[in-house]
Amino acid sequence: MTDVLDLQAVTIRRGATTILDELSWTVREGERWVVLGRNGAGKTTMLQVASGRMHPTHGTAALLGETLGRVDVFELRPRIGLSSAALADRIPSGETVRDVVLTAAYGVTGRWREGYEQVDEQRAADLLEAFGVAHLADRYFGTLSEGERKRVQIARSLMADPELLLLDEPAAGLDLGGREELVSALAELAGDPRSPVLVLVTHHVEEIPPGFTHLLLLRGGRAFASGPIDEVLTQENLSGAFDMDLTVDHVAGRWSARAVRPA
Numbered sequence: 001m002t003d004v005l006d007l008q009a010v011t012i013r014r015g016a017t018t019i020l021d022e023l024s025w026t027v028r029e030g031e032r033w034v035v036l037g038r039n040g041a042g043k044t045t046m047l048q049v050a051s052g053r054m055h056p057t058h059g060t061a062a063l064l065g066e067t068l069g070r071v072d073v074f075e076l077r078p079r080i081g082l083s084s085a086a087l088a089d090r091i092p093s094g095e096t097v098r099d100v101v102l103t104a105a106y107g108v109t110g111r112w113r114e115g116y117e118q119v120d121e122q123r124a125a126d127l128l129e130a131f132g133v134a135h136l137a138d139r140y141f142g143t144l145s146e147g148e149r150k151r152v153q154i155a156r157s158l159m160a161d162p163e164l165l166l167l168d169e170p171a172a173g174l175d176l177g178g179r180e181e182l183v184s185a186l187a188e189l190a191g192d193p194r195s196p197v198l199v200l201v202t203h204h205v206e207e208i209p210p211g212f213t214h215l216l217l218l219r220g221g222r223a224f225a226s227g228p229i230d231e232v233l234t235q236e237n238l239s240g241a242f243d244m245d246l247t248v249d250h251v252a253g254r255w256s257a258r259a260v261r262p263a
């Protein structure tokens with residue numbers, strides 16, 4: 001079976017800065033990955049490569065079996081869903097929630113004159129329902145709360161039925177209730193065999209939804225550790241990736257971490 005993502009010694013340089021440093025990482029069918037790392041570790045940059053928006057300076061990146069540099073990225077991108085704050089900023093605030101999701105069928109923001117099929121309308125409605133925001137379909141995107149926006153964004157990123165879904169900090173800015181609702185929606189997505197392969201970038205182990213299977217710990221643009229989450233999310237690895245003495249707990253399917261206080 002072809003790997004969904006296969007990065008081999010991927011290096012990204014900007015001027016004198018090495019942002020990704022010979023990063024190798026493979027994601028396979030059915031897997032649900034979490035990516036953790038300090039601020040500046042290279043998480044967002046890695047997602048830019050994984051979504052076909054940035055080419056490696058060195059190394060090779062194969063997405064859905066297609067090697068960047070040898071494929072038309074405009075054909076590849078619709079097969080990869082991406083939800084990030086930067087993309088959300090491009091959604092017109094005067095667009096209705098229904099149209100925010102629907103326009104993703106054509107990979108655009110802002111409804112103009114596209115004709116939508118009944119099947120698209122139904123899929124958009126189903127996705128809004130699945131993420132608990134169907135009642136907001138007629139509201140303008142700009143009037144939503146942060147938590148509501150995040151759920152609409154994820155519904156939008158699933159509209160084109162991607163084979164790979166990349167989520168960049170979907171819980172950022174949410175209050176406790178909003179975070180827990182999102183974690184539970186993502187746990188449901190992770191548990192559904194029809195879901196695409198998932199990659200979730202987060203800053204907090206508390207935001208890892210049950211059902212996520214693998215973890216990549218990034219440090220200084222390199223893979224500090226990666227593999228099955230139960231093996232990789234250890235006190236030793238997390239402390240190493242964050243340069244801090246941390247303890248890790250795993251209770252009732254949820255993770256938590258905190259600094260070890262000197263006795």
Ligand SMILES: Nc1ncnc2c1ncn2[C@@H]1O[C@H](COP(=O)(O)OP(=O)(O)OP(=O)(O)O)[C@@H](O)[C@H]1O
Nearest residue numbers: 014015017019037038039040041042043044045046
């Ligand atoms: N165009 C650029 N030129 C120089 N440095 C850059 C450029 N783009 C990003 N960087 C640097 O690369 C590093 C990695 O950035 P990136 O946004 O990928 O990190 P991140 O892990 O997503 O960080 P955060 O957790 O803060 O969102 C940062 O130190 C950033 O300042």
